[in-house]
Amino acid sequence: MSAPLPIPLNTADPLVLYGETFASRLLLGTSRYPSPQVLENAIKQSNPGMITVSLRRQGTSTAEAHSGFWDLLKKMAVPVLPNTAGCHRPQEVITTAQMAREVFETNWIKLELIGDDYTLQPDTLRLVSTAETLIKDGFKVLPYCTEDLILCQRLVDVGCQAVMPWAAPIGTGQGPLNPYALKLLRDRLKVPLLVDAGLGLPSHACTVMEWGFDGVLLNTAVALADDPVAMANAFAMAVDAGRTAYLSGAMKAQQSAQASTPLVGTPFWHQS
């Protein structure tokens, strides 16, 4: 079977974050792929709007294993979104963000402030003030958060121009666990909303896009697929399909059946 064609860039209905335009509503993580070549092919195949990146200590096995990553980033020329993964305190987040800004030469930051190591749930009590500090320091903050309406509203209040609630805990692939809260968020908040974390299937991505979310950010569901390149392509198509469906206006679900084939003129029909 020949490889599918790469997903084309979407210029008619771009994702707009902080006034900047992105040609895809899929944001793709770069971790856990079987090889750098597979990562590169997955990016080429899915054409994500941004790719997420991170920072680790030089001289460690992690950093050594990624020695070619910088060259790959330069070669791919896709906008990067550094994260603050693994940070448990606001000061760690702020310093990591400032270091990322210098290394990656970007003001974008995916704010991760972990409150619980078991679920990787964000520290919702300190997330808002941390986001505010970063915004005052000139960052374009995309906060990874829970689906709590008030939390998300407060993040918007302090200047976040987009919010990224989780669908489920990072890396679980469970899909949206709280559809009610996510749909409520979409109804109540006017800023761009991206579902970040917990998606496992293209149908999950399609579903949240059908609900009106503006984009999705995912990593593990692609990286750990048997064929990450094909799965990246599937997610990109699912995101596009969900977005198109949302814009198309879905029919209202009904309880009783309604024949789609005209009844008038049905052969062999007799009035009883």
Next chain:
Amino acid sequence: MRVIVNQITREVPDNSSIDDVLLLIDAKPPYAVAINYEFVPKTRHAEEVLHEGDEMEVIAPVTGG
């Protein structure tokens, strides 16, 4: 004097700058530096002098989710 670089204790000459220590550990760009949890921009690496017990972090780009 002793400083801690990426959690490893190292003996460095007194009045060593960040650049001196980066040279000592053979840091390879791109990198960024923090001292005692505070970011220090590269424009200050030549002038910023370390002190006994300082904790220096030198980080590099890696993949992320």
